[in-house]
Amino acid sequence: MKGTTPNKVRRFSCNTDAAIGIGSLIIFIAMIIVAGIAASVLIQTMNTLQEQAMNTGRETIRDISAGIEVVEVSGYVVNSKIDQLAISITPIVASDAIDLSHTFVSLSDSTKKVILNYDSNLFSDxxxxxxxxxxxxxxxTATTYGILVIRDLDNSCSASTPVINENDLVVIIVNTTKCFSGISPRAEVTGNVVPEYGVRGVISFIAPSVFVEKIVDLQP
Structure with missing residues (x-):
């Protein structure tokens, strides 16, 4: 009995070493798998961030390379108030094409603000x-504007597709009586012509203290 005990101990020790070795191998394989998954996630994250950065860059370039300039604003006087506004606009230099069907006008007379969108039934070439x-x-209405085409060399601006590009000139017509019950003398009017993307055209003027003529120049 005493002679067999050392053999049993040695066999037990050998089995323990093997188990430890297999355990280490399993841990090593698991570490490789985890590292691979982490690398895959990292690569996907990097690709996503790169794509987002590229999209942001394209949007930024588009936003600064397109836009609208307000050339002038004039008004039509009825009963000692401005009944209509004519807002002359053109794309900024080297601008991408501007779709006026996706362009809105915001106007405020300091007491009320309105948002106007294009009405295709009120268009003239x-x-x-x-x-x-x-x-x-x-x-x-108090929510719509019309368009008059003054200059459109490539005939890109029509009632159904009112698209303007460089050197085009159109006039936005607003019924201010519907919007504000007319614009009174000395009234301060501000607003923007806001394209789908790009630089906004600025509207800013103070009405004359007295309306002498039927048509008044308001801006610039």
Whole structure:
């Protein structure tokens, strides 16, 4: 009995060493798998961040390379108040094309603010009867504006697709009686012509203290 005990101990020791070796191998394999998964996640994250950065860059370039400039603003006076506004706009230099069907006008007379969108039923490819007599402004509302085309060399601006590009000139007609019950003398008016993307056109003027003429220049 005493002679067999050392053999049993030695066999037990050998089995323990083998188990430890297998355990270490399993841990090593698990570490490799975890490292691979982590690397895969890291690569995917890097790709996502790179794509987001590229998209942001493209949007930034688009936002600074397109936009609208307000050339001038004039008003039509009825009963000692400005009844209509004619806002002349053109794309900024080297701008991408601007789709006016996705462009809105914000206006405020210091007491009320309105947002106006394009009404395709109020469009004219000319201004033969002048800014304020070509369209039937009574059909405009407190939420819509019309368009007169003054210059469109490539015929890109139509009632259904009012797209303007470099050197085009159009006039936005607003019925201010519907918006504000008219614009009174000395009223301060501010606003923007806001394209789908890019630089906004700025509207800012103070109405004259007295309206002498039927048509008044307001900006610049």
């Amino acid at each position: 000319n201004a033969n009867n002048g800014f304020f007599q070509t369209l039937n402004s009574s059909n405009l």
